[in-house]
Amino acid sequence: MLTERNAVFIAVLIFYTGTAIFSTIRLIQHGLRKTASERILLVFSIGRILCAAFQLATISYPTNTSVWAGYVTTFSICVSLLLSASLVLLRRLAQRAGTDFPQVAGRDSMKFCQILVTVGLILGIAGGIRATSNWGSTGSYKPDSIQKASIIIFIISWALIVFMAIHTLGKARAAGSQTQKIAVGVFAISLPLLAVRIAYSAVSIFANLRSFSSIYGNVTIMLCMALIEEAVVVLMYQALGFVTLEDGARGRSIDSDLDQLSMAETGVVASK
Structure with missing residues (x-):
């Protein structure tokens, strides 16, 4: 039976098939070493495709x-992957602007946040599996305490990313490109959407409200507070990844042309 929920996830399946194809093309064009954000977005797209497939399998x-x-x-897994993509894009922008990330307790805030996001991802997966296992024995689904810990970690990670974004983008904006x-x-748009x-x-x-449940909750709430936000963030990150990669490719091309010109005129490679 095609319910409203199933119709939404058919749309999810179609949408993320498109984003997965786009990310794959970018990976082929630029190689694995230069496309960290594209790899993460590809994994996210595959995860959403699988999520939709599982939902439709429940029919x-x-x-x-x-x-x-x-x-x-x-x-x-969606939140952790989008947070990871945010970190990767911020690092790429910081490198372009020639700036470093601020320190947190004497450590690189980027690495610290990456560890937090990874831990949150692991806890989220483990908690989800344990909660559904308990569902099989109790007959009802209740969020697990491990899932609660993962959400707390994601909130902290998001706050750190906002802090790093303000620092990095402030320096990047001064660069004027x-x-x-x-x-x-x-x-400015994606981080508030991630907060939602x-x-x-x-x-x-935490509230365990039925209307907010990802399993049997209100489809409109899920669509307006989760799925649309994810889709917009993915599109914006893919666009930003495209721009930064193309900008980097143009920069390398200009450097190569300068090297060739310098060699032709002086026999010495231009220093960068």
Whole structure:
């Protein structure tokens, strides 16, 4: 039976098939070493495709907890992957602007935040699996305490990313390039959207309100507080990744031309 929820996830399946194809093309064009954000967005797209597939599989297997476990797990990884993509893009912009990240407790805030996001991802997956396992024995789904810990970590990670974004984009904006200005706009929109997405998960996990449940909650709430936010952020990050990669490629091309000109005129490679 094609319910409203299933119709939404059919749209999710189609949308993320497109973003996965785009990310794959970018990986082929620029190689794995230069496309960290594109790799993350590709993994995110695949995760969303699997999430939609699991949701649609519940049409035929509505009581199969293994199918629901797959759905819950793939649904829960989204926040961590988008936070990771934010970090990678910020690092790319910082390198372009020639600036470093601020220190947190004497450590690089980027590395510290990456560790937090990774821990949150692991806890989210483990908590989702344990919650669905308990569902099989109790007959009802209740968020696990491990899932709550992962949400707290994501909130802290988001706050750190905002702190780093303000620091990095402030320096990048001073550089005055068009790419840096685009980046300011992208993060000014994407970070609040990520906050809404995290808020949806927080209400779902901590308040345990049925209407906010990713399994049997209100589809409109999920669409407006989770799925649309994710889609917009993915599109904006793909656009920013495209711009920064192309900008970097043009910069390398100019450097190469200068080297060739210098060699032709003086026999010495121009210093950079």
